[in-house]
Amino acid sequence: MSAPAKANAGNGNGPGDTPQHAPAAAAEATPQAGSRWHRELVSLALHYGLVVLLVVEVLFFRLYGTTSAVYLSHANLVALVGNQAVVCVVALAALIPLTAGYIDLSAGAITGMASITSVAAISRFHLPVLAGIALGVAMGTLLGAVNGVLIARFEFSSIVTTLGTSTALSGVMLWYTGGSTIGAGLPQGLLNFGSLNWLGIPRVTYVMVPVILICWFLLENTPFGRYLQATASNPRSARLVGLDVKRNVLTAFVFAGLLAGVAGVLLTARSGAADSTTGPSYLFPALAAVFLGATTIHPGRPNVWGTVVGIFFVAFGVSGLSLMGASAWAPSLFNGLILVVAAGLAIVFARRRGGGPRLF
Amino acid sequence: MSHGVNASLSMPSSSPRSPVALGVTEVSKTYPGTRALRSVSLSIQPGELHALVGGNGSGKSTLVKLLAGVEQADPGGTITVGAQVLDATRMTPAAARSLGLRFVHQDAGVFPDMSIAENLALGRAYETGLAGRVHWKRLTARARQELEVVGLDCDPADLLGRLGAARQTLVAIARALADLREDTETVLILDEPTAALPGQEARALLETLRRLTAGGLAVLLITHRLEEVVGVADQVSVLRDGQMVACVDGRELTEERLVEQIVGRPLGAVFPEMPEPSTDQAALTVHNLTAGPLRDVSLTVRRGEVVGVAGLLGTGRTTLLRAIYGDLKPDAGLVRAGDHELTGPGTASHGPPDAIRAGIGYVPEDRKREAIFGDLSVRANLLLASVPEFWRRYGMASRQESTEARDLVTRFGIKAPGIANPISALSGGNQQKAVLARWLRRRPALLLLDEPTQGVDIGARADIYRIIRAAVEQGTAVLMVASDFDELARVCDRVLVLRRGRIVAEVRPPDLDHDHLTHLAYQG
Numbered sequence: 001m002s003a004p005a006k007a008n009a010g011n012g013n014g015p016g017d018t019p020q021h022a023p024a025a026a027a028e029a030t031p032q033a034g035s036r037w038h039r040e041l042v043s044l045a046l047h048y049g050l051v052v053l054l055v056v057e058v059l060f061f062r063l064y065g066t067t068s069a070v071y072l073s074h075a076n077l078v079a080l081v082g083n084q085a086v087v088c089v090v091a092l093a094a095l096i097p098l099t100a101g102y103i104d105l106s107a108g109a110i111t112g113m114a115s116i117t118s119v120a121a122i123s124r125f126h127l128p129v130l131a132g133i134a135l136g137v138a139m140g141t142l143l144g145a146v147n148g149v150l151i152a153r154f155e156f157s158s159i160v161t162t163l164g165t166s167t168a169l170s171g172v173m174l175w176y177t178g179g180s181t182i183g184a185g186l187p188q189g190l191l192n193f194g195s196l197n198w199l200g201i202p203r204v205t206y207v208m209v210p211v212i213l214i215c216w217f218l219l220e221n222t223p224f225g226r227y228l229q230a231t232a233s234n235p236r237s238a239r240l241v242g243l244d245v246k247r248n249v250l251t252a253f254v255f256a257g258l259l260a261g262v263a264g265v266l267l268t269a270r271s272g273a274a275d276s277t278t279g280p281s282y283l284f285p286a287l288a289a290v291f292l293g294a295t296t297i298h299p300g301r302p303n304v305w306g307t308v309v310g311i312f313f314v315a316f317g318v319s320g321l322s323l324m325g326a327s328a329w330a331p332s333l334f335n336g337l338i339l340v341v342a343a344g345l346a347i348v349f350a351r352r353r354g355g356g357p358r359l360f
Numbered sequence: 361m362s363h364g365v366n367a368s369l370s371m372p373s374s375s376p377r378s379p380v381a382l383g384v385t386e387v388s389k390t391y392p393g394t395r396a397l398r399s400v401s402l403s404i405q406p407g408e409l410h411a412l413v414g415g416n417g418s419g420k421s422t423l424v425k426l427l428a429g430v431e432q433a434d435p436g437g438t439i440t441v442g443a444q445v446l447d448a449t450r451m452t453p454a455a456a457r458s459l460g461l462r463f464v465h466q467d468a469g470v471f472p473d474m475s476i477a478e479n480l481a482l483g484r485a486y487e488t489g490l491a492g493r494v495h496w497k498r499l500t501a502r503a504r505q506e507l508e509v510v511g512l513d514c515d516p517a518d519l520l521g522r523l524g525a526a527r528q529t530l531v532a533i534a535r536a537l538a539d540l541r542e543d544t545e546t547v548l549i550l551d552e553p554t555a556a557l558p559g560q561e562a563r564a565l566l567e568t569l570r571r572l573t574a575g576g577l578a579v580l581l582i583t584h585r586l587e588e589v590v591g592v593a594d595q596v597s598v599l600r601d602g603q604m605v606a607c608v609d610g611r612e613l614t615e616e617r618l619v620e621q622i623v624g625r626p627l628g629a630v631f632p633e634m635p636e637p638s639t640d641q642a643a644l645t646v647h648n649l650t651a652g653p654l655r656d657v658s659l660t661v662r663r664g665e666v667v668g669v670a671g672l673l674g675t676g677r678t679t680l681l682r683a684i685y686g687d688l689k690p691d692a693g694l695v696r697a698g699d700h701e702l703t704g705p706g707t708a709s710h711g712p713p714d715a716i717r718a719g720i721g722y723v724p725e726d727r728k729r730e731a732i733f734g735d736l737s738v739r740a741n742l743l744l745a746s747v748p749e750f751w752r753r754y755g756m757a758s759r760q761e762s763t764e765a766r767d768l769v770t771r772f773g774i775k776a777p778g779i780a781n782p783i784s785a786l787s788g789g790n791q792q793k794a795v796l797a798r799w800l801r802r803r804p805a806l807l808l809l810d811e812p813t814q815g816v817d818i819g820a821r822a823d824i825y826r827i828i829r830a831a832v833e834q835g836t837a838v839l840m841v842a843s844d845f846d847e848l849a850r851v852c853d854r855v856l857v858l859r860r861g862r863i864v865a866e867v868r869p870p871d872l873d874h875d876h877l878t879h880l881a882y883q884g
Contacts, residue, residue: 222756223747226740226744226756230733230736233733233736236730237729237732240685240712240724241716241744242716242745243713243744
């Protein structure tokens with residue numbers, strides 16, 4: 001067992017050691033200088049890849065023969081943007097708890113409940129429109145608080161709890177509506193808000209844009225947003241740096257409920273009625289947008305602008321496909337494939353950042 | 361076990377008369393931006409316990425990954441196992457396995473909720489009977505044989521979680537050695553198996569390794585702990601900055617010389633002299649604290665004083681710090697930090713936010729799970745205890761945050777590619793410096809440190825002690841738990857010895873040394 005091959009041996013700082021350092025250091029400097037440019041480019045592509053794809057997509061349909069005429073017309077844009085208001089607000093509602101690492105599968109059902117509440121208040125109980133709106137938003141907030149208490153205080157699993165509340169709420173909605181559409185006698189003002197424009201822009205946009213800005217401010221520019229990100233990253237560390245994790249998570253679910261309430265009211269205005277299935281049907285497109293958004297702007301973590309880009313990436317794609325005359329099944333296929341690709345990419349990016357497997 | 365006849369692949373250019381169990385020849389690895397390994401060579405003979413030491417980021421883990429085939433080396437190097445030579449670029453996990461390389465990784469990859477027998481079976485396949493049913497009897501019998509190899513005497517049906525950490529590692533070793541074949545060379549490669557073990561248990565593990573090498577097995581042991589290398593390993597290789605700087609005979613080695621090889625500077629610089637406490641003002645008073653294993657613990661830490669807590673695992677060392685910090689509700693007792701009454705008669709129990717308000721900072725033992733936010737940036741990690749400070753009416757003052765973070769990185773000597781990079785990209789020592797910086801920027805009155813240098817290489821350890829000393833000079837009081845009694849003796853003004861939940865002794869210089877502390881901690 002004596003004298004094994006000591007190829008690089010010498011006892012440490014032997015005389016042979018010093019000259020070895022210099023060429024090695026020089027060799028290291030060159031690839032770094034060369035790859036810096038490359039790395040900047042890669043980082044730019046990672047951050048804005050989806051934005052570039054969105055532009056490419058729009059240009060394609062703008063230039064493609066059968067769609068070019070109508071695609072960027074005012075009428076098509078108005079329809080496209082107006083149609084995204086509800087799903088965008090639902091997506092932002094789901095985004096807030098997801099920022100803290102908690103998935104909310106009940107955002108769609110809460111939207112539906114808020115919509116039904118506002119319609120019932122106005123058309124069945126003949127309350128003023130503003131009271132109906134307030135009750136819808138309040139219903140959303142209340143349901144969000146229920147989720148929050150169960151998940152933050154009693155530490156129930158978020159995926160199971162929100163799946164449960166979502167299913168239960170679907171039952172409640174079906175019971176209340178009897179499976180039919182309710183909403184006869186909604187005032188024209190509310191319906192106009194859902195379908196007409198101000199200054200050539202759909203009126204619902206005047207709710208959607210402030211909601212986006214508020215969410216952006218809340219999640220990216222306040223201590224609360226920082227705390228949610230820290231909680232998603234490591235709840236135990238978050239507690240030990242003095243964060244009140246439970247209260248922050250509870251607050252996140254209450255905010256999510258509030259936004260779902262707003263989405264519910266927008267839905268009422270947009271569709272002029274309410275039923276038990278429309279609200280819940282927004283969950284999957286909304287989550288798809290959130291996950292798609294997690295691949296861009298701040299790759300690896302769900303974020304507000306990414307979500308907005310995700311919403312419009314899907315919307316412009318689906319609009320183009322239907323203008324091309326694609327059948328009714330095409331949008332679903334497009335949506336589903338995008339979601340799978342997005343979820344895969346989001347995981348890749350999260351791993352790059354050294355994060356563990358998150359919820360997606 | 362060695363043979364040298366079954367040379368199906370090409371023979372190495374060196375002479376085959378001294379058979380190597382594992383040879384690494386001029387292997388390099390480049391990651392984008394860094395050269396992790398530069399032309400590293402290494403050779404281990406059958407029956408040899410070969411230790412590989414080096415600071416964090418020296419390339420130890422990279423070498424293990426290349427051997428395991430998890431990552432591929434740059435072209436040019438070769439890996440030899442027994443008589444078989446493989447181009448280092450062509451190593452894959454399957455190739456590593458068929459060549460006879462067996463790995464036990466840092467986290468051991470064991471499942472505490474499953475039985476010992478199942479943990480062993482997961483390495484190969486469950487023995488099955490009719491219709492694919494698990495054949496439990498055969499499984500258990502085989503498990504027993506495999507446990508015998510590592511000298512473990514326990515019931516294979518027991519849950520693995522009921523074994524101590526050291527014995528869990530032994531199970532992982534047994535699993536790695538399970539499908540040994542007599543006709544190939546086998547090399548067992550252990551990546552920091554003792555990092556999480558208390559000294560005593562680590563020694564028992566090393567004895568087992570010695571017995572295995574006596575049977576002809578070659579072992580490559582990657583470790584941070586120098587005391588287990590000195591006098592135990594046959595050969596010691598030292599990596600520094602991706603280069604093999606020394607390969608020394610273990611018997612000729614002293615710990616001091618080893619440290620000098622790893623750090624590239626003499627040992628004297630590692631443990632600084634701590635200044636004498638400047639005043640008699642109490643920064644922390646604990647009176648009759650009872651929590652978990654702790655019984656009626658009373659202690660005082662003065663401003664500018666470093667007080668150590670010595671004790672074996674399970675005596676309540678960590679409980680003490682957590683109860684002071686408010687992470688754990690004490691059953692009874694009083695905790696006062698400066699003028700803040702945190703827990704006591706008339707006050708409700710407190711939480712970490714109250715402790716932080718009272719000027720306390722806490723550096724927990726388990727850095728990865730309890731201190732850092734792995735996927736968040738270095739900047740976020742540095743400033744998460746101070747977020748409200750950067751809140752303006754119009755939003756977060758991100759430019760100030762970046763300036764402050766950059767300043768902290770320089771001030772505390774944190775080696776990071778950039779403040780926006782995730783902290784998980786940093787080495788353990790630099791992560792720990794960041795955790796310290798997070799608290800020290802708040803100028804804490806009291807710092808609670810739980811194993812502040814665990815899993816930290818010797819160079820960063822020196823930096824960490826320099827950082828702590830600078831804070832102490834500013835008046836910060838320190839209450840520190842460490843398993844390494846030598847470290848406690850060198851760093852602390854006085855050390856309290858915890859045994860079975862009670863403080864049984866207070867040791868001050870000149871009695872303050874490793875042997876005396878060990879004696880007090882174990883006696884009774």
